[in-house]
Amino acid sequence: MSNQSPSDGSTARIGRTPMPEQDPKVRARNFKEVPLGFTPDMAMREASRCLHCKKPLCREGCPVGVPIPDFLALVAKGDFAAAAEKVKETNALPAVCGRVCPQENQCEGRCLLGKKFEPVAIGRCERFVADYQRETGRISVPKKAASNGQKIAVVGAGPSGLTVAGDMILAGYEVTLFDALHKPGGVLMYGIPEFRLPKAIVEAEIASLEKLGVEIRCNSLIGKTITVDELIRDEGFDAVFVGVGAGLPTFLGIPGEDLGNVCSANEYLTRSNLMKGYRFPEYDTPVIRGKNVCVVGGGNVAMDAARSALRLGADTVKIVYRRSEAELPARAEEVHHAKEEGVEFLLLTNPIELLGDDRGQVRAMRVQKMELGEPDASGRRRPIPIPGSEDEFDTDLVVIAAGSRANPVLTHHTENLELSKKGYIVATESGRTSKPGVWAGGDIVTGAATVILAMGAGRTASKDMDTWLKSGKEGWL
Amino acid sequence: MIPIVSNRELAPNIYEMVVENRILARRARAGQFLIVMPDDHGERIPLTIADYDVEAGTVTMVIMAIGTSTRKLVKLGPGDSLYAMLGPLGNASEIENYGTVIMVAGGVGAAPIYPIARALSEAGNRVITIQGSRNKGLLFWVDKLASVSSEHIITTDDGSFGRKALVTEPLRELLEKETVGCVYTIGPAIMMKFCAETVRPFGVRTIASLNSIMIDGTGMCGGCRVRVGGETKFTCVDGPEFDALAIDWSIATARQKSFCEAEKCSLDRYIELNGTK
């Protein structure tokens, strides 16, 4: 074992510890996790690169303020269980965040070391300690406050809802977690593929919530099966948290989009992940196994769809994205992995039409080349079509990953809930909605964002909920 | 888990299954559907709520066993339970007094049309039902449908019962001689399409209940999308009922074909593992 003292900085200049990974050729055909994780030695070596800055910028970059230098110091000492506890002070799902956070824009993006050398691999260390704790069974059971008899309903079992459920059960409330699907987890279960986030990890987190006493009611579409108003009025819930995510797929609005074998990334990934379509016919739900697949979009969702397509046996997979590489919104690591695995990137390319065969199934995509003009409202340079640059290629499966909108089922069946023009729930900084006793957070408030932001919103809301309930439901907005 | 109360064969390959689901029974309205998963390896498949009993807390489905999932379902009986059930989903039928309403049911469509016919009849409509079937043996719920109809016409393709005709023939005749406020059509896509074409010249409001392929049933995946009046709609949240004259039927039917090969592969495997039935 390496024995560097944690803060002398002498190891800072040594390169970032590489993460062992499955070979790209092999992994592009299986659904096993791609990065294999640090060994204890690797984690200690990497953590000891941290300079323990007086003003840790990394921590400012983390939306939930994980005490990064403190936990890294514990890792460097080899006290992994204590390090995991340290992370969990502010982040309930480190095994998830260590894997899926866009670290380059968050903690690692701000790391001082990154200015001259490579940033500390904070995410990988976080993942390591969480895995270590889970795999060695050294999870200390958190202390639960004495039961106060008040009831909390959490709607949506994605990262925001899971966070609220965990916080509130520990604070002594009775918590019921509702989800529309037959399995809790939200995007962590139905969206992000196994090769990036093994479902066993999500299941373990949910099992620990159940062990703490959270009651999980799946197959409950709030707004249809039962409404928010009924939860409060008839079922006696004292407060409700709404974390239903942004699960309404956006389509492109181009001709041919309703042909067969054209699907949203949500459909494709739900079939493959949640329904285990990748194991069809052992599981009954099929997923289209395209030979020449086109995925439209450049975010994490697009990368997940493209890499799933390879694993489902495609010969070629193209990412069609209308801006340039610099604007790709996906995590850098996912883009890198996708390229290594053989996904082709058709950048500055926009689909304009899908063509069908005589059975009404897609057979080709027509595209147009783009160039970047002036920055638009989002601050990114606006893509402008280049006249005469049309091109066409064959495809037998088109997956559209062009973003999502607010799902209207809950919001349209809840009285007096203020929505934005785009249909998202309007909430204050602490998550209060226009409806007393109802909080909201995560993608249904912000629009599609990240796991850690959804968790952060859940944490903020549960603190405020606790205060409001302890104050005897005093005041609202 | 959803306990099964009963399951009986109504006609060859058509089963009536009653399950216990108190919350769903309380909420259900005519025209809505639910999603079931037979077991934890199963698919999520949509089925219409064919009947419900608030007091008993039960929900009735009528299932035509065609592929793996429906075959798995109809094999179950009292003592078994379903892995998952979500609902009620979709919009309830708009129950108004249209005067005279014609309800056209094809095959297993007799089941979903029943609660709507009942509700329309209770709302004071004169309900004329046309129930079409390939042959006599496949007819079911004849008495039930008759009990909520002022007039009940049965057609079979082979003339083994009722009139030897397609449902569109009596439909056209009725439209020619009566003032009709609304037409409902539920059955195979091709039948609904021909009903729409039959009504079109008469300009009568016509409603079809679409049976798109679905996964979540909550508006999340977009798999159930159809084009109606030039707009993309999701059957599970915007439907399942749409203006039959505005539906793009070629897209609706093409989108049902995407999984043909997989469905066959799944069924072959199922038969291999379970024998023919």
Ligand SMILES: Cc1cc2nc3c(=O)[nH]c(=O)nc-3n(C[C@H](O)[C@H](O)[C@H](O)COP(=O)(O)OP(=O)(O)OC[C@H]3O[C@@H](n4cnc5c(N)ncnc54)[C@H](O)[C@@H]3O)c2cc1C
């Ligand atoms: C394919 C994909 C890949 C992604 N990759 C990353 C990544 O690498 N890193 C990252 O940080 N973020 C990523 N994201 C984004 C991230 O997953 C989301 O921002 C995050 O999950 C949002 O959490 P949430 O709690 O708001 O809701 P969600 O995770 O969306 O969960 C919402 C839950 O609510 C349920 N629900 C919806 N409506 C109802 C209702 N009416 N009643 C009951 N339940 C309901 C849903 O079934 C779902 O389980 C990705 C997203 C996708 C789709």
Ligand SMILES: Cc1cc2nc3c(=O)[nH]c(=O)nc-3n(C[C@H](O)[C@H](O)[C@H](O)COP(=O)(O)OP(=O)(O)OC[C@H]3O[C@@H](n4cnc5c(N)ncnc54)[C@H](O)[C@@H]3O)c2cc1C
């Ligand atoms: C809103 C709605 C309500 C429905 N109500 C009922 C009902 O009350 N009773 C009932 O028996 N069925 C109903 N269906 C159809 C039912 O969902 C399908 O028959 C079922 O999903 C088939 O599953 P399977 O695995 O058994 O067959 P599969 O193997 O999936 O399919 C076998 C054959 O059926 C065709 N098929 C597949 N899916 C559908 C579909 N959605 N509609 C029509 N044909 C299809 C396939 O092309 C194939 O030829 C409804 C569908 C919808 C969308």
Ligand code: SF4
């Ligand atoms: S939660 Fe995410 S942003 Fe925060 S330290 Fe961990 S990996 Fe970085």
Ligand code: SF4
């Ligand atoms: S900014 Fe980088 S070097 Fe400084 S404390 Fe954070 S992780 Fe360590």
Ligand code: FES
């Ligand atoms: S079934 Fe997924 S959106 Fe309708």
